[in-house]
Amino acid sequence: MQSVPRGRTAYAVGMRTADAPAARPTATGRHLCWAYADRDEFLGQARDFLAEGRASGAAVRLVGDGLPDVEGVPAEPVSDVYGVVDPAATVSYWAAALADALAAGHTGLRVVGEVTPLVRSAAQIAAFAAYEHQVDRLMARHPLSGMCAYDRRRVDPAALSDLASLHAVHNLPGVSFRLHAVAGSGDLAISGELDVTGMAALARLLDRVAPTVVDGELVVDARGLDFVDHRSLMQLASYARGRGATAVLRTPLPAAARLVELLRVPGLRVEAR
Template sequence: MSPHRTRELAVDAMGHGDHLCLAFADDAEQRRVMTTYLLTGLERGERVLYFADQTAPDQVFDWLREAGTDPTAALDSGQLMVTTADESYLADGPFDADAMVAALHQEVTESLAAGYTGLRVSGEMSWALRDVPGAERMGEYERKVNDVFAGHAASAICQYDARRFDAATLHAFDQRHPGTVAQQPLHTSSALRLLPSLRDGRQCLRVIGDVDYYYAPMLSSALEKIMSWPGDLTVDMSALQFIDLAGVRALARTAERLPAGRRLHVVDLDPMLSEVIHIVGWDQIPSLTVTAREARP
C-alpha cells in the first residue's frame, strides 16, 4: 500500500488559510518557491514576514531584485520584514512554542488593522537542529500554529532543508502540516509527469502515467537531475500506468552509475513488472532494489 500523502499545493496557488511544509534538497528549489511566495504576497497587499536562518537577509532581498522587484519601498513601509531566527523564534533565548503562536496571532490581527489584506509568513527551521532549549517542542508548535492560519487571512510556509534533517524527523514535521508545497515537475505532459516529492521523509521522484520508448529519455533526464540529491535515490512508481523495457533500462543504467554505497530504490512497482525485471536479471544489480506494490483488494 502506498504511504499516506498530505495535500500538495503549488506555491502560486496558495491562499489564506494554507500552512504548508517545504522540504527542499537544493538551493535553487528553495529560491524558486520563496521568491514566488514573497512576490505574490506583496502583489496581493499582504504583510510579508520572513525568518531567515541559513540564508542571510540580504540574500532574500537579492532574490526579489533579481526577479525584477526592488524591496526598498516594501521594507520602508513595513509591508516586508526579513529578520533572523534568533530575532523571532529565539527572541527570548529558549524556544517558547506558546509565545510564538501568540505572537503570530497578534501579527495577523495587527496586519489586518493596518490595512493589509492578510499576513504571509515563512521561516527557515534549521535553527531547530542547534542545541536550543525548547527545540524539542517543535512538533507541538507545528500542530498549534495550524490554528493561526486555518480560516484566517494568513498563510505560512515552514522550510525544512532535506540535506540537514534526517528522514524520520522530516517525515514527522511534514505530517504535522495540512499540506506540502508541490515541487516543480521535471517533466509534464498529457501522458507523463515526473514530480519530485516527499515520501516517508525522503525526497523521491514520482512517476505518474506512462513511460514508453518515446518517454524513456524524459525519465533518463529526470533521473540524471536527481542524482545530485544526497544519499540513496527513491523512485515512486505507485502512480505508474505502464513502462516498457526502455524505461526499465533507464532505471538500471542510473543505478549502475551511482557511486559505491548509494542505491536506487524503485518502490511500489506493479508486481508483473517486478517479475519482468527479475526475469531479465536487472534486479541483480547491487545498487538497484525493486519493491512491488501490494495487491489492491
C-alpha cells in the first residue's frame, strides 16, 4: 500500500499522479473536451483537430453559432444539429452521419462542436451529460471523433468540471477523475483518482449516465485508475446495489482486492488485471 498524504484516509490504494488523460487507439474515435476563455485559441485547436481528421481521410464538420469557417469548413448552427437535446436521438443522428461518411468513402467522421448554448440551465446540463456519455460509447467503438468546446466564462464551473469528467481527454485543471466509455462489457471506464473530494461528482455522474448493467454486473474498466480510497469503493458498491447489481472493478491495483476483502464491502468484486 502506498503512503497516504496528510489528511487522507489510510484506507486507499494506488499512487497519485498528475492529470494526464490517456488517448484512445486511433482505430476508434477520440472524444475530447476543450474549455476555453480565448476564442482565437479555441479556433486554433479546432483547426488542428479538423486538419488531422481530414489528413486521415475522415469527413469533417463544424457546429457552433457565429463561428467563421475553419479549415474551409462552414459552421452549422447549433439548433440545426442538436435542437433540444434528446440524448438517444442525438446519438442516433451522429451514428447516421457516420454511416453516411463511411458510405461516401471516408475513413470516419470528425466533428468540432461549440456547445456552450446547450448547457445553460440545470435541465440542459443533465441532458447533455447523459448525451456526452452515450456518444462517448459510440466513439469508443467506431471511427467517430469529437471535440466538445465550452466557453468557461459562460458555463457554471461545477457543471463544466462534470462535463469535462465525461471525456477521456480534457484540458480542465483540477478534475480528479474521468468517467468515460470503453469498448467492452458495460462500456464504462474510470480513470484518474477517486477520493473523498470527488464523491459528490461521482454520484451525480453515475446517476446521469446510468451505466449499463450486464447479467447483474456493473463492470468498471479501471486500468487507468491511479488511486482509490475505501469511501469511493463503497460508493460504487452502493450505486450498483441500487441498480440490483454487483460492481466489478477491473484494475491493475492488486491491493484494491485486499482492501475490499479487509473492509468486506458488499456488492463489490475486484478483479486485479
